[in-house]
Amino acid sequence: MGKNIIISIGRQFGAGGRRIGKALAEALNFDYYDNELITATAKECGLDPEFFKKADEKSEKNYFLQQIEEYISGGFFTNSLLSNDQLFKLQSDTIRKLAEEKPCVIVGRCSDYVLRDNPYCISIFLHSSDEDRIERIKKRMEGVSDDEITDMMKLADKRRAHYYNFYSNKTWGMSSTYTLSVDVSALGEKQTIDFLLAFIKQKAHQLGVDL
Amino acid sequence: MTEKNSPAILGTGNIKRLLLEYSGPAIIAMMTSSLYNIIDRIFIGKGVGALAISGLALTFPLMNLAAAFGAMIGAGGATLVSIKLGQKDKASAEMVLGNVFTLNVILGVIFMALGLYFLDEILYIFGASENTLPYARDFMQVILIGNVVTHLYLGLNSVMRSSGNPNKAMITTLLTVVVNLILAPIFIFYFNWGIRGAATATVLAQVAALIFVLVHFADKRNFLHFQSGIYKLKKRIVSGIFSIGMAPFVMHACSCLVIIIINNALQSHGGDLAIGAFGIINGIVMLFVMLVMGLNQGMQPIAGYNFGANLHDRVRQVLKLTLIYATIVTTVAFLLGELLPYQIARLFTNDQELIEISARGMRIVVAAFPIVGMQMVVANFFQSIGRAQWAIFLSASRQLLFLLPLLLLLPSHFDTNGVWLSMPISDAIATFIACGLLYAEFKRKKKSKEEN
Numbered sequence: 001m002g003k004n005i006i007i008s009i010g011r012q013f014g015a016g017g018r019r020i021g022k023a024l025a026e027a028l029n030f031d032y033y034d035n036e037l038i039t040a041t042a043k044e045c046g047l048d049p050e051f052f053k054k055a056d057e058k059s060e061k062n063y064f065l066q067q068i069e070e071y072i073s074g075g076f077f078t079n080s081l082l083s084n085d086q087l088f089k090l091q092s093d094t095i096r097k098l099a100e101e102k103p104c105v106i107v108g109r110c111s112d113y114v115l116r117d118n119p120y121c122i123s124i125f126l127h128s129s130d131e132d133r134i135e136r137i138k139k140r141m142e143g144v145s146d147d148e149i150t151d152m153m154k155l156a157d158k159r160r161a162h163y164y165n166f167y168s169n170k171t172w173g174m175s176s177t178y179t180l181s182v183d184v185s186a187l188g189e190k191q192t193i194d195f196l197l198a199f200i201k202q203k204a205h206q207l208g209v210d211l
Numbered sequence: 212m213t214e215k216n217s218p219a220i221l222g223t224g225n226i227k228r229l230l231l232e233y234s235g236p237a238i239i240a241m242m243t244s245s246l247y248n249i250i251d252r253i254f255i256g257k258g259v260g261a262l263a264i265s266g267l268a269l270t271f272p273l274m275n276l277a278a279a280f281g282a283m284i285g286a287g288g289a290t291l292v293s294i295k296l297g298q299k300d301k302a303s304a305e306m307v308l309g310n311v312f313t314l315n316v317i318l319g320v321i322f323m324a325l326g327l328y329f330l331d332e333i334l335y336i337f338g339a340s341e342n343t344l345p346y347a348r349d350f351m352q353v354i355l356i357g358n359v360v361t362h363l364y365l366g367l368n369s370v371m372r373s374s375g376n377p378n379k380a381m382i383t384t385l386l387t388v389v390v391n392l393i394l395a396p397i398f399i400f401y402f403n404w405g406i407r408g409a410a411t412a413t414v415l416a417q418v419a420a421l422i423f424v425l426v427h428f429a430d431k432r433n434f435l436h437f438q439s440g441i442y443k444l445k446k447r448i449v450s451g452i453f454s455i456g457m458a459p460f461v462m463h464a465c466s467c468l469v470i471i472i473i474n475n476a477l478q479s480h481g482g483d484l485a486i487g488a489f490g491i492i493n494g495i496v497m498l499f500v501m502l503v504m505g506l507n508q509g510m511q512p513i514a515g516y517n518f519g520a521n522l523h524d525r526v527r528q529v530l531k532l533t534l535i536y537a538t539i540v541t542t543v544a545f546l547l548g549e550l551l552p553y554q555i556a557r558l559f560t561n562d563q564e565l566i567e568i569s570a571r572g573m574r575i576v577v578a579a580f581p582i583v584g585m586q587m588v589v590a591n592f593f594q595s596i597g598r599a600q601w602a603i604f605l606s607a608s609r610q611l612l613f614l615l616p617l618l619l620l621l622p623s624h625f626d627t628n629g630v631w632l633s634m635p636i637s638d639a640i641a642t643f644i645a646c647g648l649l650y651a652e653f654k655r656k657k658k659s660k661e662e663n
Contacts, residue, residue: 046219047519051597085290089297114298166451167294169303 004103004120005030005204005211008112010164010178011126013156014133014149016189017107020126023193025105028200028211033098034107041087041094052087088167108160112178113168122203124196125178129185179203221516226528230536234509236377240384241501247388249494251395253559255409256491258399259346261562263406265483266346268490269339269474272467273351277322279463281362284314285369286459287452292435293373301434308370308428309441310448315366319359326355338474343483350410357414364421371424374435379427383420390416469610472618473630481568481627488569489630491559492576499544503537503584507591515595523656530592537584548577572631579635579642583609586642589649601648609641 007024011017018034025032033040035053042052092114098104099115112123128136130150137149144152157173164172175181180199184192204211221229256264288311295304326333334347354361364383372380391412398408428437470493477485510533517525547555552570560566590605604612617633625632 046222047516048521051519051521085294085297088294092298165447167298169295169300169447 003207003209004099004101005200005207005209006099006103006111006115006118006121007105007200008115008121008123009105009107009126010112010123010160010172011107012128012133012173013153013160014137015126015128015184016136017126020184020189020193020196021105021107024196024200027193027197028103028105031098031102031104032107033104034109037091037094037098037106037109040098041091044094044097045090110164110167113164113170120207120209122180122200123178125173125175125181126184126192127173127181128183132185221513222520222522222525226513226525226532229513230506230509230529230532232509233512234506236381237508238502238505240381241505242498243384243388245494245498245501247391249498250392251409251413252490252494254395254399255406256559257561258396259405259409261487261560261565262343262483263346264490264560264565265487266339266343266406267350267409268486268493269334269337269343269347270351270354271490271493272337272470272474273326273333274354275463275467275470277326277354277358277361278365279460279467280318280322281315281365282369282463283456283460284311284318284362284452285366285456287454287456288366289369289373290455291448291451292370296374296435304374304435305438305441306445307448307452308367308374308435308437310444310452311366311370312363312437313442313444314449314452315362316359319362322362323355323358326358327352330355337471338478338486340478340483343486346406350406353407353410353414357410357417360414360417360421364417364424367424367428368420370435371427376427383423386423387416387420390419465607465611469614469618472615476618476622476630477627480622480630484562484565484568485572485627485630487560487565488556488572491556491565491569492573495548495555495573496544496576499540499580500587502540503587506533506536506540507588509533510588511591511595514592515597518596526596530588533588533592534585537588538581539584541580541582541584545577545580548573548580568627572627575628575631576634579638582642583638586638586645589645593648593652596652598652605641605645605648608644609637613637613640 005028007021007028007030009017009021021034022032024030038052039049042049088110091109095106095109095111095114098106099118099121112121115121130153133153134146134149137152138144141149161172164170170177173181180196182192182196186192187195201211252264252267255267288307291307292304295301295307330348330351331344334344334351339347364387368380368383371383394412394415395409398404398412402408404411427433428435430436473489474486477489481488510529513529514526517523517529552573553566555573556566556569559569586605586609590602590609593599593605594602614633614637617637618630621629621633621636623629
């Protein structure tokens with residue numbers, strides 16, 4: 001196994017996880033994956049990334065309905081190829097493969113659980129105050145009211161928690177799940193990045209990897 | 212199983228071979244369980260009598276409901292185990308195994324207790340009369356006492372299947388059939404235990420199968436095995452099992468409901484023997500329906516993968532092939548039902564009246580069969596290409612959406628024939644809709660292709 005440092009980031013909706021992840025990847029000269037993971041996985045098994053994305057978005061839907069759909073398709077006997085569970089398996093395989101190849105930052109997808117046996121994986125959870133999150137989301141989407149954003153946040157976090165808790169054996173957002181759990185609002189985005197970089201470098205040094 | 216992990220073969224292999232390879236195991240599993248039902252009914256019909264067939268047919272929804280609970284936990288547990296094993300998370304997978312065990316025991320005991328306590332009331336609601344109740348009650352009492360065994364066997368066998376032992380799981384299923392086929396005639400014809408003999412054979416067959424599965428999981432050499440500390444229910448595992456298992460449960464429960472409604476309609480318009488006739492007809496029909504379902508399960512991953520890989524010629528090829536096979540299967544059912552209905556009915560009973568009702572019913576019920584194979588395949592096809600809502604709609608349309616109103620409407624005008632008629636009419640409407648949707652889909656696809 002190569003000594004590739006992998007940064008796995010879990011995050012609340014609107015906590016700036018994507019931007020911070022990208023900034024870390026840039027500063028460390030690591031590869032960065034969030035949605036790119038889907039494209040990479042699709043390529044890995046010869047599927048059209050567009051179709052794969054669509055299948056992946058299914059996981060946003062009502063879980064019960066999905067199960068009915070999968071049952072009808074015969075998921076009971078044969079694990080249907082594009083069921084969520086199969087997608088998760090394929091994505092996990094890709095994550096492990098990427099981790100073998102080179103150092104990278106991976107956002108979401110239970111990557112910390114998938115890489116739980118990898119000593120070079122540093123997992124980080126990012127959360128932030130509601131006010132800051134609303135501000136951030138407002139910048140991304142125009143003309144949406146605070147109430148709507150609050151609803152969106154709640155729903156997105158619920159989905160992420162459900163996805164994570166279902167596929168892993170740990171609890172989403174609980175500090176003991178991760179190497180490090182940080183309130184982005186405490187230092188602000190920019191200084192949080194610096195803080196994380198210092199932490200990562202120190203940890204890497206301890207693992208015998210100098211970044 | 213290893214082949215399924217490298218899906219690329221689905222995009223290159225010979226379609227015909229892939230289809231047979233992927234549907235083979237499902238077909239065998241489904242055929243054995245329907246053959247088993249048929250043979251059980253033959254023993255009871257010949258060994259006990261015509262009313263016993265009706266009594267048995269009455270218990271069918273109740274037995275299905277018990278199986279639905281087993282399937283709920285089995286499907287949920289199996290899925291969770293395969294997810295955990297996919298992550299090489301052995302400890303969590305074993306927790307699931309232990310929780311499946313505990314849940315099955317709890318649900319099995321509750322279902323048994325409630326079932327035994329309210330048995331007469333339930334059977335009357337399900338369409339029993341004073342004449343058929345004793346048979347149904349005798350049968351169900353034994354089955355309910357063995358209910359925990361049924362649940363454990365179904366649940367643990369699913370887990371065994373998904374933990375990388377599909378062949379062993381298949382052997383267990385075959386074991387229940389073989390043991391039942393040996394014991395049932397001995398109990399019914401030699402010991403003269405009547406319908407209780409049939410029930411005892413069923414339960415003992417499941418005991419044998421359960422022992423087989425328990426031995427597997429007790430063996431420490433197997434990757435997943437029993438050990439202390441895994442039986443305590445964990446909230447997350449239980450809720451995972453229920454959220455996955457809910458869907459199969461609802462589907463089973465709906466089909467139970469439809470059969471209860473059919474039985475009640477038959478009871479009020481045709482009497483006890485009509486229910487027995489439905490038992491016979493349904494047994495035969497299901498054999499062919501299951502064959503098509505098995506084909507569907509083979510088609511699903513192939514169509515799904517090739518659709519995802521933009522290999523549309525292969526998608527069309529596998530759809531066409533499945534449609535042809537399915538139509539052959541249902542046409543055979545149609546021909547048997549139309550040409551040999553009396554001979555088929557005579558297999559089950561010597562009672563002239565029951566033979567007459569069954570044969571006449573069968574002719575009507577299979578009337579739309581040459582086209583209905585298409586309906587089942589198309590519904591499944593939509594699922595595999597990601598149009599799940601249509602798939603749900605189509606699956607529900609044939610056996611629920613159109614069937615229920617027809618069942619409530621037709622019998623008051625045509626009596627028993629009305630009950631039979633509602634089935635082919637519902638089949639035909641559902642098939643036309645399925646074909647319409649398929650046509651629209653291909654037209655849309657063609658258009659978007661031209662635009663590109």
